[in-house]
Amino acid sequence: MPAMKIATFNVNSVKARLDAVTGWLRTASPDVACLQELKCEAKAFPREAFESLGYTCAVLGQKTYNGVALLSKHGIEDVREGLPGDDTDEQARYIEGTIVTRAGAVRVASIYAPNGNPVDSEKYPYKLAWMDRLIVHARTLLRDEEPLVLAGDYNIIPTEHDVWDPVAWKDDALFKLESRRKLRELVNLGFTDAFRACNAKPHQYTFWDYQAGAWSKDHGIRIDHLLLSPQAADRLKAAGIDRKLRGQDKPSDHVPVWCELQL
């Protein structure tokens, strides 16, 4: 029975991070990599660097900001670009496709949910409304009753065990109860947090700020998640965080999170 490894990685500029990302792909060798914060248009995406490693790319790009991609060692079919529910939303934060293998198919989304800070700006209601749209769309996807992985940077800390200092973060858009309720509402549709299903240990982070020595002090937060539909969760074998990338030269402020499904 073949395993499929699916990873998510907010790269914070795919051009600035090209060596880091290709190096990680060579060693971690995921079947599917969901990338976020490309910070480039689709036509400027360094497609050849990934194709030479055996990956097919589906890209929703945007100049300077946002940008998401799916890389796959298998074919990508039925690609959907953009999150439904608001035709006026220009931000490139969502791409979804079906990964087809001989052993079976998995629907995978690469998600870059809005940050939402500062909370007294229009960014916070945009974040909450975006999560509402994701919940509506996820409900539709679940009706297929097939393996589905919603992977990405959710910009939401699920619990107090996922942040180095819950008190310092309590009024932040990433940890406010209103934000956490949105993530919980999504999960409660029937999703499984792949990392948490495999790892009970608290304070396992996926992001450390570049500033204030956050990495050296382990002042991190867990905001990158792989949410599995019941049909995907039944096939979950392992999950983890590739923490060591944060200590390498010119790192992203996020690190990859991955899971393995037994198809």
Add this chain to the structure above:
DNA sequence: ATGCCGGGCGAAGCCCGA
């Protein structure tokens, strides 16, 4: 410490991220 770093843009200094 709602920006200390780091990236984009574009060629200095501002906008943005979490």
